[in-house]
Amino acid sequence: MxxxxxxxxxxxxxxxxxxxxxxxxxxxxxDSAATSQKPEVVISALTDHLRNHNANVHRGVYALAQEADAAFDLAREKIAAFTGAQRQGTIFTKNVTEAINLVAYSWGRANIGSGDAVLITEMEHHANIVPWQILCRERGATLRYLKVDERGELSLEALESELARGDVRLVAFTHVSNVLGTINPVAEMTARVRAAGAVSLVDGAQAVPHMPVDVDALGADFYGWTGHKALGPTGIGVLHARPEILDGMEPFLTGGDMISSVDFQSATWNELPSKFEAGTPMIAEAVGLAAAVDYLCALDxxxxxxxxxxxxxxxxxxxxxxxxxxxxxxxxxxxxxxxxxxxxxxxxxxxxxxxxxxxxxxxxxxxxxxxxxxxxxxxxxxxxxxxxxxxxxxxxxxxxxxxxxxxxxxxxxxx
Amino acid sequence: MDDLYRDYILEHYKRPQNFGELDPRDLEALEHNPLCGDELGVHIRVKDGRIDELRFHGHGCAISQAAASIASEELKGMELQDVGRLDADWMIELLGIPVSATRRKCALLNLKVVRGAVTGDDSWPTGSA
Structure with a gap:
């Protein structure tokens, strides 16, 4: 019952x-689908961090910097655990838009070529359309759409026939539609995508704040969500991916923090997740989002x-x-x-x-x-x-x- | 009585003046309001340097449709060289209702499209208000 x-x-x-x-x-x-309101615990976690623990992360030797490091690392642990993800496979981005752009740029450019297809759906947010349009145009690939039926749902049979054409390399779709409200059968879809040898990306912006989400059980290769819709601050999003797939990818944004060493003509990359987080990360925002997931976990x-x-x-x-x-x-x-x-x-x-x-x-x-x-x-x-x-x-x-x-x-x- | 949705605004919304298409036409333009996806186009026939006939087409909210309808009456017969000088103040005053910052583009979309058709300047109209 x-x-x-x-x-x-x-x-x-x-x-x-x-x-x-x-x-x-x-x-x-x-209007919580646009952005959520923030509980006092999130606001005070943010201000407490800025008032009492603020320093840049990584490489600081003084006590205050170590506090900031610890707070940032703990925030990532909590945020990863909230959705059943691994710490190394939990990358902070600005929002879901940046998470999808990261995949389109880093994974897409290396893996999508002429004659390949990217499959998305008619119910996608522009954030899950435009990066693929640009990628497909650049690589000579085709962008195809799964239809939305009169109930506002996708068809698994239609997905299977698209995959059977043999040219689909990536399937990107939303977990919950921000317009129709439709909850898509993510696990059933990712299983079919994987069986066809393709890669899946799921936009979880409207799902993670509102229902239990276990990215491991859902089986998506890439899963993105954003903090501000989940009671957290703006300016922080999350991209979950299996560490193996991230290891094989080139970086997206480059610069400080994401390198292992830099020579005059070349550089090597830092380990995960830093490899995909160039520059000073969103430290206070991560602390705020961790307070939001604590709050949501307590609510259940x-x-x-x-x-x-x-x-x-x-x-x-x-x-x-x-x-x-x-x-x-x-x-x-x-x-x-x-x-x-x-x-x-x-x-x-x-x-x-x-x-x-x-x-x-x-x-x-x-x-x-x-x-x-x-x-x-x-x-x-x-x-x-x-x-x-x-x-x-x-x-x-x-x-x-x-x-x-x-x-x-x-x-x-x-x- | 509602400040924004006055009777004459709703009357123009429900029964807009000078809506439809013109064929043949001398000038035309089509614009979108990027905020809401609303679309407004205009067809214009010119005679002796003046707007002889003008028709709007497209879809939008009560404010954008009423503004186009009200403006259309003023625009007919106007010299083309005067159209380029019309600004946001002209439109807002003509509309006669308090337009909030978020609805400003709704009110100005018709002037943007008409100025675009006549002068090629498709920037958003500005004004002192």
């Missing part, structure tokens, strides 16, 4: 921003997922009451992450978001950096409401009330 969902995790007080008032009203934040990611799934089910049910509202993506909360994108007949999504704000509700509108998907859906834009650990059913009620009120402003009738 599935665990009973809690209507609220009762953690809002842990997040200082919710003490703010906007024209006297509380903050109703339904299974409990987080159960809570957010139950809220999403409630959101889907309540949104269906709004006349003219159409939700895109899987119809059931079971197969989706904590978000719903929708359109309302007679109102542009930007106006929907603006009018939601009149009701004190923060939602996002636009193409969500997924313009090819928008074209497949036949819309220019959607509005999107997304939940986090701090949301509860009352937030969804406020959204639905604001949408009704917005329709009235636009003079749209009751049905």
């Amino acid at each position: 599935p665990p009973v969902a809690e209507s609220s995790l009762e953690v809002r007080e842990d997040f200082p921003i919710f003490a703010r008032r906007f024209d006297g009203r509380p903050l109703i934040y339904l 990611m299974t409990r987080v997922r159960v809570h957010e799934r139950s809220l999403t089910a409630y959101m889907l049910e309540r949104l269906a009451e709004v006349p003219g509202l159409r939700v895109v993506g899987p119809p059931e909360a079971e197969g989706r992450g904590g978000l719903a994108s929708f359109t309302i007949e007679g109102m542009h999504p930007h106006d929907v978001a603006e009018l939601a704000d009149r009701g004190g509700v923060c939602i996002r509108a636009g193409h969500h950096c997924a313009q090819p998907l928008m074209r497949c859906l036949g819309v220019g834009a959607t509005a999107r409401a997304s939940v986090g650990v701090y949301n509860d059913a009352a937030d969804i009620d406020a959204l639905v009330a604001a949408l009704h009120a917005g329709r009235e402003v636009f003079g749209l009738g009751g049905s």
Whole structure:
């Protein structure tokens, strides 16, 4: 029997921003898919590091530098453990975008050639499209797309037929769609990719903050996620990869810290993960993200997922009451992450978001950096409401009330 | 009454003036709002150095559609050399509603596309406000 969902995790007080008032009203934040709010423990870990332990890492001999080293190393241990990854296979990047660019540049340039194909899907974020467009153009390779069906899902059979063509070297896809909410069957997909002798890359930006993720069990060769959507600071992302595959790759960004030795004409590379972290790394941000994963571990990611799934089910049910509202993506909360994108007949999504704000509700509108998907859906834009650990059913009620009120402003009738 | 979504704004949104296409046409341009993916194009027929006919096409929010509709009435009959001198202040004043920084591009997209068609300058219109 599935665990009973809690209507609220009762953690809002842990997040200082919710003490703010906007024209006297509380903050109703339904935009966690864009970025999450930060708990006090993350903010104080960051400031404590900057106040009390700040020094550059690596090679400092004084006590303060050793404290910074220890804090940075511990942060990486915790962040790697959070997703079941190895320390040497856990590289800090600026964000998922940089993680994907790293793979496209370092792995892609060495392994994708003329006549090869890169397979992605129609539901990708621009971050998982544009690097492959550039790589394919540069290498004379082909970029192909797995279709999204009318339920907003991918087909394993379609993946198999694409792989059977024999030219696919890399398959890159999102774990959870930032528009449709679809949770893709990652393990089933990576198993097929591996069996075909290809390499897989998974964009976990919308998954890691919201559900238990074990990158080892998922079997992806590359798995990226970002700190700021997972209650951590901006400026730090994570790329997980098997150390063997990283060992065989040339570096991406080059300079200080990533070298073993530098001669006048050449250099040799540092060991993992430093080989892929040129320059002073994001030290305070890593400490902040480690505090965020500590916080999430204490909450228990299974409990987080159960809570957010139950809220999403409630959101889907309540949104269906709004006349003219159409939700895109899987119809059931079971197969989706904590978000719903929708359109309302007679109102542009930007106006929907603006009018939601009149009701004190923060939602996002636009193409969500997924313009090819928008074209497949036949819309220019959607509005999107997304939940986090701090949301509860009352937030969804406020959204639905604001949408009704917005329709009235636009003079749209009751049905 | 809503400050932004006033009756005349919604009226122009629902029934925009001078929307459609012109064939033949003398000038045209198409622009996107990179923030939201909205698209607005214009077709213009010129007679004696003036805008004789003008039609917008595309899709966008209430602010961008209403702004195009309202501007279209002013633009018809305007001398081409005057179009290049129109700035953001002209558009915002014409629209007559408080436009926040985030919605500014919605309001200015039509002027950007018209100036692009007439003068080739496709930069975002600026102003003092």
